[in-house]
Amino acid sequence: MTAFALVGCGRIAKRHADLLAGGQVAGATLAAVAEIKDERRTAFSREYGVPGFADYHDMMETLGDRIDVVSVLTESGNHARHTIDLARYGKHILVEKPMALTPADAEAMIQACDIANVKLFVVKQNRFNLPVIRLRQAIEAGRFGKIVIGTVRVRWSRPQAYYDQDPWRGTLAMDGGVFANQASHHVDLLEWLLGEPDSVFAKARTALVDIEAEDTGVALISFASGAIGVVEATTATRPKDLEGSISILGERGTVEIGGFAVNEMKIWNFVDQGPEDEAILRECREMPPDVYGFGHKHYLSNVVDCIQHNGRALVDGLEGYKSLVLLSAIYESIAQEQEVRLRFRPRVSRLGLCGAALPAAGVSSK
Known part of the structure; x- marks a missing residue:
């Protein structure tokens, strides 16, 4: 045990x-x-x-x-x-x-x-969600041909009361905003599926709540493969969570996974249809009760x-590091207001910096 x-x-x-x-x-x-x-x-x-x-x-x-x-x-x-x-x-x-x-x-x-x-x-x-597993398998099997664009959307609701639960929420030193917190899973999925990113250009704002970090933002990512990635992320959806989704479009197929937590296969469509495709579409439509989905188990x-x-x-740690570098580049681009290459060191972004040390056991971050 x-x-x-x-x-x-x-x-x-x-x-x-x-x-x-x-x-x-x-x-x-x-x-x-x-x-x-x-x-x-x-x-x-x-x-x-x-x-x-x-x-x-x-x-x-x-x-x-x-x-x-x-x-x-x-x-x-x-x-x-x-x-x-x-x-x-x-x-x-x-x-x-x-x-x-x-x-x-x-x-x-x-x-x-x-x-x-x-x-x-x-x-x-979210890497363990069944629809995501099937999508990864399709990419590895070459079913998309040349991948053109991948898009993730995080349209969730976090009112002021959520951020008021703890003083560190929404701070750049301890939490970050929607990109670092809620959308970090989706940024990871995009990189895991599309490969090595080359550059990112991002913009963000704090639209509906009183916090230091962003509650809304978009990022445009260029991948080494030639694919384009788009991240749309907000916690300003009202009155409740709308979706956490990903779509991949290639020369020979289109897949879209939606639901609250990238759990519901909505589109599974390829030029070359296989006997398993109908079953995949049917088996991957289970909706979770909340944004956590079923993947933690x-x-x-x-x-x-x-x-x-x-x-x-x-x-593992090295896999987690890859998406963190992309996440850090998103914040650097927001701070610089320009495109940032991925082989960089943060120069302007204040994400994770200047925080007062908290007691050792801390409180929960989510």
């Missing part, structure tokens, strides 16, 4: 705890939680029947021999500090998206885990397989 400990008991932590403590991930269990806020820690400890600690060092020193994976679910701006701090205990690390807010921090996380000889997993659960199962059977991690 692979035992997980959660660091941070906020919004996304409940998703992890429900799956781990509820027996929904074969071979996995929830062993403990760490959270600096007394009310959150007590609530999680009671609901899931596990010990709660105000400090993750106390947790590791007390229960370290019973823990296999530490899940870092704190605010994004503290992911690097907490990961590097926890790697010393020799336990595998799982970190929610984005793995960090700067490429330099991500590099330090990878190095710390390499030195400690532990695995680093970065949560990108499959993602955590992959983590357990990697640990118990030395399997391959679909999203």
Whole structure:
């Protein structure tokens, strides 16, 4: 049995705890939680029947021999500090998206885990959605021919009350805006499917809420393959979430996956139709109840397989780093108000910088 400990008991932590403590991930269990806020820690400890600690060092020193994976679910701006701090205990690390807010921090996380000889997993659960898997297989099989354009759309709703839950939400130092938080999964999907990006030009604004970062933005990405990528992202949809979607258009086919969380196959159309196509369209129309979708369960199962059977991690630290570099380039382009090449170091963007250090156990980032 692979035992997980959660660091941070906020919004996304409940998703992890429900799956781990509820027996929904074969071979996995929830062993403990760490959270600096007394009310959150007590609530999680009671609901899931596990010990709660105000400090993750106390947790590791007390229960370290019973823990296999530490899940870092704190605010994004503290992911690097907490990961590097926890790697010393020799336990595998799982970190929610984005793995960090700067490429330099991500590099330090990878190095710390390499030195400690532990695995680093970065949560990108949408890669495990069945429609996304089928889309990836079609690309690898060459069914699209030359890919022309890929588009992701994140049209979600986050009112002011969402950002007012914690003082770090919507700040450039600890969270970023819709690109770094809500759309980071979709940026990752676009790069995973279309390959190496060359440059990006992005624009953003803060339209409907009072935060430092953006709630609305668009990005135009040029890929080495010649394909164009478009990211449309907003949390200013009202009154409720509309979609999280991706479409790929090529010379020999078109696929669009929609729904709240890239879970519903809407279009699966190729010049050369195969006997399996009707079944694929039929099997990939399951709608999730919320924007989290169904991918976390499959993602955590992959983590357990990697640990118990030395399997391959679909999203390790290096994979998480790739999409973070693209994300960082988007913010640099917004700050410079011009196109940015991908082989760059942030010069103007303030994403992940100038943040006041928060207490070690932190709070949840999602």
